[in-house]
Amino acid sequence: xxxxxxxxxxxxxxxxxxxxxxxxxxxxxxxxxxxxxxxxxxxxxxxxxxxxxxxxxxxxxxxxxxxxxxxxxxxxxxxxxxxxxxxxxxxxxxxxxxxxxxxxxxxxxxxxxxxxxxxxxxxxxxxxxxxxxxxxxxxxxxxxxxxxxxxxxxxxxxx
Amino acid sequence: xxxxxxxxxxxxxxxxxxxxxxxxxxxxxxxxxxxxxxxxxxxxxxxxxxxxxxxxxxxxxxxxxxxxxxxxxxxxxxxxxxxxxxxxxxxxxxxxxxxxxxxxxxxxxxxxxxxxxxxxxxxxxxxxxxxxxxxxxxxxxxxxxxxxxxxxxxxxxxxxxxxxxxxxxxxxxxxxxxxxxxxxxxxxxxxxxxxxxxxxxxxxxxxxxxxxxxxxxxxxxxxxxxxxxxxxxxxxxxxxxxxxxxxxxxxxxxxxxxxxxxxxxxxxxxxxxxxxxxxxxxxxxxxxxxxxxxxxxxxxxxxxxxxxxxxxxxxxxxxxxxxxxxxxxxxxxxxxxxxxxxxxxxxxxxxxxxxxxxxxxxxxxxxxxxxxxxxxxxxxxxxxxx
Numbered sequence: 001x002x003x004x005x006x007x008x009x010x011x012x013x014x015x016x017x018x019x020x021x022x023x024x025x026x027x028x029x030x031x032x033x034x035x036x037x038x039x040x041x042x043x044x045x046x047x048x049x050x051x052x053x054x055x056x057x058x059x060x061x062x063x064x065x066x067x068x069x070x071x072x073x074x075x076x077x078x079x080x081x082x083x084x085x086x087x088x089x090x091x092x093x094x095x096x097x098x099x100x101x102x103x104x105x106x107x108x109x110x111x112x113x114x115x116x117x118x119x120x121x122x123x124x125x126x127x128x129x130x131x132x133x134x135x136x137x138x139x140x141x142x143x144x145x146x147x148x149x150x151x152x153x154x155x156x157x158x159x
Numbered sequence: 160x161x162x163x164x165x166x167x168x169x170x171x172x173x174x175x176x177x178x179x180x181x182x183x184x185x186x187x188x189x190x191x192x193x194x195x196x197x198x199x200x201x202x203x204x205x206x207x208x209x210x211x212x213x214x215x216x217x218x219x220x221x222x223x224x225x226x227x228x229x230x231x232x233x234x235x236x237x238x239x240x241x242x243x244x245x246x247x248x249x250x251x252x253x254x255x256x257x258x259x260x261x262x263x264x265x266x267x268x269x270x271x272x273x274x275x276x277x278x279x280x281x282x283x284x285x286x287x288x289x290x291x292x293x294x295x296x297x298x299x300x301x302x303x304x305x306x307x308x309x310x311x312x313x314x315x316x317x318x319x320x321x322x323x324x325x326x327x328x329x330x331x332x333x334x335x336x337x338x339x340x341x342x343x344x345x346x347x348x349x350x351x352x353x354x355x356x357x358x359x360x361x362x363x364x365x366x367x368x369x370x371x372x373x374x375x376x377x378x379x380x381x382x383x384x385x386x387x388x389x390x391x392x393x394x395x396x397x398x399x400x401x402x403x404x405x406x407x408x409x410x411x412x413x414x415x416x417x418x419x420x421x422x423x424x425x426x427x428x429x430x431x432x433x434x435x436x437x438x439x440x441x442x443x444x445x446x447x448x449x450x451x452x453x454x455x456x457x458x459x460x461x462x463x464x465x466x467x468x469x470x471x472x473x474x475x476x477x478x479x480x481x482x483x484x485x486x487x488x489x490x491x492x493x494x495x496x497x498x499x500x501x502x503x504x505x506x507x508x509x510x511x512x513x514x515x516x517x518x519x520x521x522x523x524x525x526x527x528x529x530x531x532x533x534x535x536x537x538x539x540x541x542x543x544x545x
Contacts, residue, residue, distance in 0.1 A: 152184075
């Protein structure tokens with residue numbers, strides 16, 4: 001990742017990261033520490049070589065770092081950040097889950113919350129069948145079991 | 160391609176925990192894994208966070224036919240009313256004069272004392288041994304003292320059919336011991352409360368290990384220390400201009416809520432009460448247009464049907480008159496800033512019958528109780544601590 005054009009305070013120190021498909025990234029410390037994992041590494045003193053991230057592919061890592069960059073920018077307003085987040089997370093499911101798992105693995109709380117909320121929003125307002133279709137989930141209840149489970153709280157199911 | 164199924168069950172649980180209860184109930188029917196995550200007793204649903212957003216329950220009793228009873232529940236998180244099924248009236252024929260709700264339970268207090276958990280998968284009825292004094296519309300508090308079984312404190316409402324009740328009996332207080340299934344007589348309510356000691360003229364709030372009793376019109380207040388079993392001295396708590404008010408136990412503060420008259424007109428105000436000194440400080444005033452939207456007429460006593468209940472971060476204000484189908488509004492008190500945010504509660508889903516008695520209360524709801532809630536007795540009812 002090339003250094004940013006935004007005027008950011010930098011110690012000049014950069015971290016080198018390597019995705020699972022061997023793409024390398026260079027990122028300012030101030031940006032990387034959005035991830036608790038990197039934060040601890042920086043605090044404990046980090047090795048010279050690139051940090052391997054066997055759980056994240058290059059494409060996803062690029063996106064994540066882009067997000068961290070935006071969120072590390074001190075000049076950006078809260079409104080602009082919210083708008084950015086809304087656009088950032090409006091992605092296909094596959095990308096969304098990759099982002100979610102990366103945020104979890106790298107321990108980036110805000111990004112994880114953003115991604116989880118997005119998935120939660122996809123569940124709201126849908127019927128059980130619609131939910132299954134959206135997420136490609138198999139209904140493993142037998143008809144009797146399903147009837148039993150629906151009866152439990154029928155008042156909450158209908159309009 | 161990465162799919163939802165690639166997510167670990169921890170992440171799935173995290174995502175599901177962001178959903179409001181009604182959505183969770185739907186989600187629990189999607190597949191077995193979701194059902195098992197959601198109905199687990201340790202599932203961290205947003206609504207299980209202690210008391211932040213209690214539901215508002217409205218039970219309407221119809222005097223001619225119990226078929227016309229109706230009950231509704233409002234979820235503030237999803238901003239929706241639910242019409243509860245007939246089974247939400249667990250008691251065979253609750254007479255309007257002895258039916259009340261509090262802290263996750265419905266009660267009848269006469270002719271016998273019985274309770275049933277609300278929104279529980281099995282609406283079991285538990286009948287206790289008889290009260291020492293038969294009561295109608297008492298004040299009632301539910302607390303858990305070092306136990307997972309609920310204890311009940313009842314104050315006031317003493318009625319003997321045909322007999323006059325003398326003053327001492329009227330002030331009698333009892334506490335239920337679930338382990339012995341017995342009612343212990345406690346020191347009586349201070350004599351200042353001798354006139355009018357049923358829930359129609361008294362408001363109560365459980366806060367900080369004390370049961371506060373407050374005269375809605377008289378403005379007398381006294382608190383019963385549940386551990387030491389003593390009543391505090393009676394004080395008068397009347398901010399200037401107050402006509403009538405209710406005492407409410409919010410998450411971290413005691414609140415007084417009521418109608419206040421000033422040269423500018425009437426308003427509905429909230430005050431924070433210091434539990435030690437009973438000093439009050441105003442924290443909010445309901446927007447005028449919101450207050451007037453709850454009422455129809457211009458009569459002087461229109462506010463008489465106004466009631467107020469609250470818990471956690473929410474205070475509900477509503478009109479008990481059928482005319483406008485029981486309109487309500489809610490105030491959310493932000494715990495950090497103390498700022499108050501008022502909004503209208505949506506209309507009740509039609510049809511709404513004309514009830515001759517409306518029982519309303521706030522309660523947190525337990526998803527676990529709704530979905531699984533143990534077949535056994537009250538042991539399995541997930542404690543809703545104060």
